[in-house]
Amino acid sequence: MSTTVWIILAxxxxxxxxxxxxxxxxxRFERIHPRVEAGLNAVPAAVLTTLVAPAAMNGGVAETAALVTGIAVSLVTGGMMPMFLSSAAVLILLRHLLG
Incomplete structure (x- = not known):
């Protein structure tokens, strides 16, 4: 097996x-301490920030338009799936059109 396959499997x-x-x-715990639960609840926002921040800081026109679209759709619909799909569509379209 190649090294790439081993890396993927690992x-x-x-x-x-x-x-x-x-x-x-x-x-193993009967109940979770409220501070631990608050920390665990913050993980999705932290992960999303690590994915969005580089695009916001270093992205071009397509990335900025996708972020703005995502924010607008999120405010209007409140749903994650419409936000994701609209942002992805804008990003793909603009990257295709702008090169």
Missing amino acids: GALLTFLTRVGGHVVLS
């Missing part, structure tokens, strides 16, 4: 173990 295994490990650790 990454998949480690991702799986990380996800299962979190469930195993948390299942």
